[in-house]
Every structure is written in C-alpha cells, then in structure tokens.
Amino acid sequence: MTAPFPPGAPLLEPPPPRPALRRSRTDKVAGGVAGGLAQYSGVDALLWRVGFVALTLAGGTGIAVYLLLWLLMPAGPRTPADGTPAAPPGPRSPVAGITVAGLLIVVGLMVLLTRYTGLDLGARGFLAGALLVVGLGLVASAFARGRAPRGGLIALGSVLTLALMFASSVHDWDEDGHGPGGGVGNREYQPTSVEDVEAVYRLGAGNMEIDLSEIDGDDLGGREIRIDQDLGNLEVEVPDDVAVRVVLDQDGGNTEIFGQSGDGYFPAEDADEDDGGDEDGDRDPALVLTIDHGVGNVEVSRA
Incomplete structure (x- = not known):
C-alpha cells in the first residue's frame, strides 16, 4: 500500500489548463x-x-x-471566463x-x-x-x-x-520609356526617320503604341528593335512594303501578328529563295521585332 501523505505536507497543484484555441476579440488587426x-x-x-x-x-x-x-x-x-471585468488599459x-x-x-x-x-x-x-x-x-x-x-x-x-x-x-526606367527606362503610363511613339528609332522601347505598366509606318524600308537594313512591356496593351505598326520578322514571348493575353495568333517565331513573310529567302520562305528581314511582353494584348500590323 502507498503511504499516505504526512500531515501538513503541501499538495502539488495541477498545472493551469491550456486556453482553448480561439480568435482573440481584444488583440486583433484583421480577424484576431x-x-x-x-x-x-x-x-x-x-x-x-x-x-x-x-x-x-x-x-x-x-x-x-x-x-x-x-x-x-x-x-x-x-x-x-471568470466573469471579472477587463483590466484597464496601461x-x-x-x-x-x-x-x-x-x-x-x-x-x-x-x-x-x-x-x-x-x-x-x-x-x-x-x-x-x-x-x-x-x-x-x-x-x-x-x-x-x-x-x-x-x-x-x-x-x-x-x-x-x-x-x-x-x-x-517594374524595371527602373526613365520617364520616356527609352533605353534603360520605362515607368508607368501610356506611351505613343511615331519616329519619322531611322535615326529617331530607339533600339529598345520599354514600359512597366500601361498601353504603348509604336508607329513605324513613316520609316523608309530601304533605310532599315536589318534593324532590330526590342520591346519590353510588363503590363498593358501593345500596338506596333510597320511599313507595308517591308519584310518584318517578329519574335514574341508573351505571358498572357491575346495576340495578333499580321493576322496570326499565339507567341513564338513569325518569319519575314512573302519571300522566296530568289528574293534572298531560305528554304522555309524566310528572307533576310529589313526589320526584326523582338517582343518580351507580360500580360495584355499584342498587335503587330501593317500600315
């Protein structure tokens, strides 16, 4: 038999019960x-x-x-739980x-x-x-x-x-959306000569329109233009009589590249081997558009 506790011996108190897992009504920012x-x-x-x-x-x-x-x-x-009033705030x-x-x-x-x-x-x-x-x-x-x-x-x-x-x-771009810059807002560009055409057009968020229809195709000579845009719609208009190659990488949105949809590689169309084209009908283009686009619609059309 277990010996009884000696008289006067202190009894061990059980540990306090753990509170139930509940949302707090007093210490809360959103839901407690x-x-x-x-x-x-x-x-x-x-x-x-x-x-x-x-x-x-x-x-x-x-x-x-x-x-x-x-x-x-x-x-x-x-x-x-004990019904006592809450302590005054400190x-x-x-x-x-x-x-x-x-x-x-x-x-x-x-x-x-x-x-x-x-x-x-x-x-x-x-x-x-x-x-x-x-x-x-x-x-x-x-x-x-x-x-x-x-x-x-x-x-x-x-x-x-x-x-x-x-x-x-959004990239650290300048206010005009050229070179290393871009920013937020709507942008419209309409260069009238090859000298006015930027090598890179960039925009963080907003709509961008690039009108290249006034450029003389004979002066392009295989010019490559890079277009980077994170969010918004992009419209590019190229001269009607210029062979253009488009390389598009898009995350999400509708695409229309000379009447075709989807992203990827769009060769310079309407060419044959006698006109400098290869066996796939892709001639050396006068203009190459490399488009890296995030979310939004992309349209490349002719004037």
Missing part, C-alpha cells in the same frame, strides 16, 4: 487569428503576424493559411510616434541625398528605407512596455510591402 494563437501558445502575436507576412511574400501561402484558420477557429468570449507606448518620426527623418535624408548628390535611390530605395524603419518599429513594440498601437504600424508596413513589390516588378 494571430492574437488567438498568441494566447494559446504564449508566443507574442507580433511574431505570428510577421510569420504570416513572411509566408505571403515567400509564396503566397500566408494568406491562405490565415483565411483557413479564420474559418476554423471560433471567436473567443467577449469577457474573461499607458501608451511611445514606439509608434518614434517610428513615424524616424520614418520622416529617413525619407527626408534620402531626398537630400538624391537632390544634392549623384546618388539616385529610385522608388524602390525610398520604399525599402521606409519599410526598414517600420519593421524596426514593430520589433521594438514587441519588447516595449505599455500599449503599442501595432495595428497601425502593421497596416503601414503592409502598404509599403505591396508598393515595394509593385515597384520591384
């Missing part, structure tokens, strides 16, 4: 999922939110996981104000560097610097005492992240 996970696991809610953002940026799974948990996790009680942490001030200072310094030095940070540089400051503010708020309004910082960080992703998907 991160707050509920924090209450259940003891891990700070900010770290859960950073994890969801990281999963979203890594492959887009963060949003799916968050929505799934939102559907599966029931909402938590409006009042504590003093507000100064982290948010310091973060906003630091954000303004950093952006101002970057503007000065761009204005008075040869350093060109570009949109991505400004967004990355601002996002870095907001991220440091979120990390500081996880360890700061008092109530830190993390929701506002998380919302600001999310907007900056989306803007940075968009800016990174």
Whole structure:
C-alpha cells in the first residue's frame, strides 16, 4: 500500500489548463487569428503576424493559411471566463510616434541625398528605407512596455510591402520609356526617320503604341528593335512594303501578328529563295521585332 501523505505536507497543484484555441476579440488587426494563437501558445502575436507576412511574400501561402484558420477557429468570449471585468488599459507606448518620426527623418535624408548628390535611390530605395524603419518599429513594440498601437504600424508596413513589390516588378526606367527606362503610363511613339528609332522601347505598366509606318524600308537594313512591356496593351505598326520578322514571348493575353495568333517565331513573310529567302520562305528581314511582353494584348500590323 502507498503511504499516505504526512500531515501538513503541501499538495502539488495541477498545472493551469491550456486556453482553448480561439480568435482573440481584444488583440486583433484583421480577424484576431494571430492574437488567438498568441494566447494559446504564449508566443507574442507580433511574431505570428510577421510569420504570416513572411509566408505571403515567400509564396503566397500566408494568406491562405490565415483565411483557413479564420474559418476554423471560433471567436473567443467577449469577457474573461471568470466573469471579472477587463483590466484597464496601461499607458501608451511611445514606439509608434518614434517610428513615424524616424520614418520622416529617413525619407527626408534620402531626398537630400538624391537632390544634392549623384546618388539616385529610385522608388524602390525610398520604399525599402521606409519599410526598414517600420519593421524596426514593430520589433521594438514587441519588447516595449505599455500599449503599442501595432495595428497601425502593421497596416503601414503592409502598404509599403505591396508598393515595394509593385515597384520591384517594374524595371527602373526613365520617364520616356527609352533605353534603360520605362515607368508607368501610356506611351505613343511615331519616329519619322531611322535615326529617331530607339533600339529598345520599354514600359512597366500601361498601353504603348509604336508607329513605324513613316520609316523608309530601304533605310532599315536589318534593324532590330526590342520591346519590353510588363503590363498593358501593345500596338506596333510597320511599313507595308517591308519584310518584318517578329519574335514574341508573351505571358498572357491575346495576340495578333499580321493576322496570326499565339507567341513564338513569325518569319519575314512573302519571300522566296530568289528574293534572298531560305528554304522555309524566310528572307533576310529589313526589320526584326523582338517582343518580351507580360500580360495584355499584342498587335503587330501593317500600315
């Protein structure tokens, strides 16, 4: 038989029960999922939110996981389980104000560097610097005492992240869309001589029209033009009497290349071997169009 506990011996208290996995009604930014996970696991809610953002940026799974948990996790009680009134909120942490001030200072310094030095940070540089400051503010708020309004910082960080992703998907191009530049907006080009024709036309997002119908085909001499466009419609018009070869690589959208659809290789048509063509009927073209297009419609036609 087991010996009874001696008189006066302290009894071991059972461990406190683990709270049920529920969405938080008090610590929430969107649906209270991160707050509920924090209450259940003891891990700070900010770290859960950073994890969801990281999963979203890594492959887009963060949003799916968050929505799934939102559907599966029931909402938590409006009042504590013991019925006691909620504790009054503590003093507000100064982290948010310091973060906003630091954000303004950093952006101002970057503007000065761009204005008075040869350093060109570009949109991505400004967004990355601002996002870095907001991220440091979120990390500081996880360890700061008092109530830190993390929701506002998380919302600001999310907007900056989306803007940075968009800016990174658009090449660092100039305002006119030539050479190494491009940008966002609608572009129309109508060169009247070979000297006015650019070797590269680029555009990040928007519609682009390139009218080459005024160019004398005898002056082209096998000229190659590269067209890069990420998002939007593209229309190219070439001279009627010029042999044109088109090489198209398109991600998505409708295509009409001299009446043909699809992407790939479009030889210089209406030629035979006596006119400098090869056995496939593709003669040496006066103009070669190499088109790298993202999403949108592409049309190449004759004047």
